[in-house]
Amino acid sequence: MNIAVVGGGTRCKRLIEVTERHTFEEIDPRVVAVADIKENAPGLIKAKSKGLFVTRDYNDFFSRQDIDLIIELTGDMDIYNDILEKKKKHVRAISDATAQLFYEIARISALQKKTDQELQETRARYKAIINELIQEDVMVIAYDYRVMDINDSLLNKLGLQRRDVIGRHCYEITHRQSQPCSGKDHPCPLVKTLKTEKSSRTTHTHLDKDNKKIIYSISTYPMIENGDVIGAIEISRDITGDINMQKAMMQQEKLASIGRLSAGVAHEINNPLTTILTTAMLIQEDLDPEDPNFEELETITNETLRCRKIVTSLLDFARQSRPVKKENDINGVIKECLVLTKKQAAFKGLSLTAELADNIPLLYIDKGQIQQAIINLILNAIEATEAGGSISIGTDYNRHRRLVDVEISDTGRGIREDDLGKIFDPFFTTKDSGNGLGLAITHGIIEQHDATINVFSKPGRGTTFTIKFGLPPGENNDS
Ligand SMILES: Nc1ncnc2c1ncn2[C@@H]1O[C@H](COP(=O)(O)OP(=O)(O)OP(=O)(O)O)[C@@H](O)[C@H]1O
Ligand SMILES: [Mg+2]
Structure with a gap:
């Protein structure tokens, strides 16, 4: 339906905009012409900018063939009557008052319609x-x-x-x-x-x-x-995956920089420590065991050895030793770890058991390093668990995803949610005598093997560490 508007005020402008913006299902109203004596009337300017027909004299409408409806918006009854007299029969006309009424009805019905x-x-x-x-x-x-x-x-x-x-x-x-x-x-x-x-x-x-x-x-x-x-x-x-990846990358960066720093410091400390140790031992050799200084020198030797152990851990953490990877049976590696740790577990009154799957393919790993990583996890489990508790190690092979899982679970005290994000940080410890290096070293080793380590823990309900080793795709190295 083509509309001609007499009176190019703001209502005319709004009418042009509304008909432009909305599609009406049955009738397709479109303003095609605007008349106003004022050149700067907003509706007239809008019409002009749209390339519509504009005129100072509404009489120009009557000779046009494309108009179906004339809307009179000036509110002047004389003009409306004039239009009614002059318009062609098939052209309809509505006055300003009727237009207002329609506008109100349309607005109300639009509001009602909105809900259904x-x-x-x-x-x-x-x-x-x-x-x-x-x-x-x-x-x-x-x-x-x-x-x-x-x-x-x-x-x-x-x-x-x-x-x-x-x-x-x-x-x-x-x-x-x-x-x-x-x-x-x-x-x-x-x-x-x-x-x-x-x-x-x-x-x-x-x-x-x-x-x-x-x-x-x-x-x-x-x-x-x-x-x-x-x-x-x-x-x-x-974005959980992205965030976790970001955190892992930050962790990696942090570990790498602390690693470099530790390596430097550890090297510097190692030489004087060796001097202290050998000097103490030499003096001790010349002393009678009954000499009161003999025991003091023993303390110096033992404490220096403890420092050396920490320095060795630091160097391990700093990844001074590159892994030497060979094909290894992970179940065999775990069994050796159990032999090495069962005494400590028994001493605390804990059960230490293994449930090892028999279909695990050989893994390309540095046996010594993986053993160290697993032992660190078992020692932590032993330290966190009270007498009567249990620690279990399991292996599993997911043929479909080509992943080998090693799981170390304990029924110990668990880890506080706040601490979960920090346990792999070097020097983070909740123990009086801990160095906070065990998990940092384990993390470094696991990373060097392109494997992943995750922890699941609830305070009071135990802890599970899971290491996932990926196998190269397609290769049939199932045992
Ligand atoms: N199985 C576990 N159960 C409860 N807490 C754990 C467990 N494993 C690790 N943790 C927590 O993580 C911290 C860091 O462990 P990590 O092995 O790095 O250091 P540490 O055991 O304190 O000292 P270190 O291993 O150097 O002697 C521990 O102090 C402990 O709070
Ligand atoms: Mg530890």
Whole structure:
């Protein structure tokens, strides 16, 4: 439907904009001509910029063939009557008052529609976007936080059915809370988008179906209908892997720099220590064991030997010794570790058992280093477990993923959540007599073997360390 407007004021301008922006299903209204005697009338300027027909005299409309409706917006009844008289029969005309009335009715019905039919239309439109964005986790959330739609990717992560989610509040679904979760320390991009009508972004930690934390980067985009925000599309990307990778890289960097520093210091200390040790031993040789200084020299020797042990650990940690890798039977390596540690376990009244799978392929490893890594883990387990507790070592081969797992579990005191991120740091220890180097060395060794080490622990409920060795793809080295 082609419309000619008499009166190029702001309402005329708005009419041009509305008909431009929105598609109306049945009638397709379009302003094609505007008349105003004022050159600077905003509607006239808008029409001109759009290349529409503009004139000072509305009489020009009557000779045009393309006009279906004339809207009189000046409010002057004489002009309206003049139009009614002069217009062709098939052309309709409405006065300013009628136009106002229509405008009001349209506005009210648009408001009502928003809750049902328009919402349906919006849903359909956004559903297409959701399906396109199937890789990401997507929810469509209404202004009252109720979930209007959700995609399969997110449903799978949450372990929920669509019917369990639609109509419920987003904070119930992703945060398991009964109230909106937005707060000073936990800003919600949805709240911001609803307020500012602009897109927003933040990082949130959500819980998956196993209560495991997933770190999400969340972006929200406003859904605007008739100039009002009726809700938002929330697109979440699981960045847990990226964050963990970043942390691992930082850890690696930190270890590398401490390693370089330690190597330098250890070398410097080693020589004077050797001098102290040999001098003490030489003096001791000349003394009678009954001499009161004999025992003092014994203390000097023992303490110096202890320092040497720490320096050796530091050098190990600094990866002075490159691994010499050969094909080795990891079960055999573990059995030797058990022989070396069973006395300490028995002394504390702990059971130390192994459950070793018999299908483990040979691994390309430095036997001595891996033994050291595993012994460090067993010693820690022994130190953390009270009499009556147990320590077990298991091996497992995942043929499909070509991974060999070595698992060391204990029923000991466990590790505090705050400490979990620090235990691999050199010199981090919670023990009075600890150096805090055992796990740092283990970590370095495991890394040199392109393997990974992970820890799972709950205070009071024990600890499990898992080492995963990858096998080269395709090679059939199954034993
Ligand atoms: N199995 C475990 N159970 C509980 N806590 C553990 C366990 N393994 C390690 N930890 C914690 O991690 C810290 C660091 O361990 P790490 O082996 O690096 O140093 P350490 O045992 O304290 O000293 P070092 O091994 O140098 O003698 C420990 O002090 C302890 O708090
Ligand atoms: Mg230790």
